[in-house]
Amino acid sequence: AKRVVIKVGTSTLVYPDGAINLRAIDQLAFVISSMRHHHREVVLVSSGAIGVGLNYMGLKQRPKAIPDQQAIAAIGQAELLSIYKERFAIYEQKIGQLLLTRDIFVYPKSHQNVLNTFEALLAQDVVPIVNENDTVAVDELDHETKFGDNDQLSAIVATNIDADLLIMLSDIDGFYDGNPHTDAKAKLLPHIATVDAQTYALAGGSGSRFGTGGMVTKLKAAERMLKADGQMILANGADPAVIFQILAGEPVGTLFG
Numbered sequence: 001a002k003r004v005v006i007k008v009g010t011s012t013l014v015y016p017d018g019a020i021n022l023r024a025i026d027q028l029a030f031v032i033s034s035m036r037h038h039h040r041e042v043v044l045v046s047s048g049a050i051g052v053g054l055n056y057m058g059l060k061q062r063p064k065a066i067p068d069q070q071a072i073a074a075i076g077q078a079e080l081l082s083i084y085k086e087r088f089a090i091y092e093q094k095i096g097q098l099l100l101t102r103d104i105f106v107y108p109k110s111h112q113n114v115l116n117t118f119e120a121l122l123a124q125d126v127v128p129i130v131n132e133n134d135t136v137a138v139d140e141l142d143h144e145t146k147f148g149d150n151d152q153l154s155a156i157v158a159t160n161i162d163a164d165l166l167i168m169l170s171d172i173d174g175f176y177d178g179n180p181h182t183d184a185k186a187k188l189l190p191h192i193a194t195v196d197a198q199t200y201a202l203a204g205g206s207g208s209r210f211g212t213g214g215m216v217t218k219l220k221a222a223e224r225m226l227k228a229d230g231q232m233i234l235a236n237g238a239d240p241a242v243i244f245q246i247l248a249g250e251p252v253g254t255l256f257g
């Protein structure tokens with residue numbers, strides 16, 4: 001895999017008590033900078049804006065009103081990027097920020113502009129850090145502008161820039177035949193060749209306080225990658241060095257493909 005998209009969930013970046021997991025962000029910066037040195041092009045899709053924004057504002061919970069949530073996202077996005085910038089700078093790795101909405105990929109002109117930006121950043125050895133633009137995309141039901149979640153955004157980005165691999169980091173070791181948080185007997189499935197109705201039947205919602213997607217959106221992302229002849233690996237982001245194992249071809253997490 002030469003071109004790789006890495007998606008990190010809120011659960012990897014923010015502890016359940018709301019503190020920011022700086023160690024995980026450090027590790028991500030180190031791993032991704034190292035990958036660049038091995039001639040891999042890496043795009044990072046990062047959640048966590050709201051979690052970081054709540055922490056920054058000293059809040060324990062998401063505000064109820066949507067505009068207040070958007071404000072927290074705007075605050076958190078700036079703070080998150082400044083943390084990334086500082087940590088990547090340790091490894092002399094430059095970063096750039098792309099805030100996207102679904103409609104961008106619908107209109108040929110904006111679609112092409114986004115692709116051009118990705119190519120220009122990657123050509124200059126800059127790591128693009130992507131998130132959904134929460135200022136513009138509001139309603140989860142507003143499918144025109146809203147991706148709904150970063151899981152699907154990461155797959156849409158990956159297929160559009162012809163990445164062969166999407167590494168999806170979450171708070172769980174992989175895809176199980178049931179939700180491990182509610183079913184003690186659930187077993188990890190190391191390989192899924194096709195995503196169908198039976199696969200979706202095994203997926204449950206999010207277990208984390210800040211996470212939004214749960215497994216359904218991760219399966220939708222996997223389905224999109226498979227349709228484009230790509231692969232997705234779902235693994236635990238608790239230690240982002242797991243990415244080294246994945247790139248070395250070691251069996252980690254769940255491989256979709």
Ligand code: ADP
Binds near residue numbers: 010011172206213
């Ligand atoms: P993230 O913030 O990393 O996107 P989410 O909390 O949205 O993570 O989704 C991961 C969670 O999905 C897991 O912690 C688990 O509670 C839940 N889940 C539901 N069904 C499954 C399943 N079949 N296999 C693994 N995890 C599952």
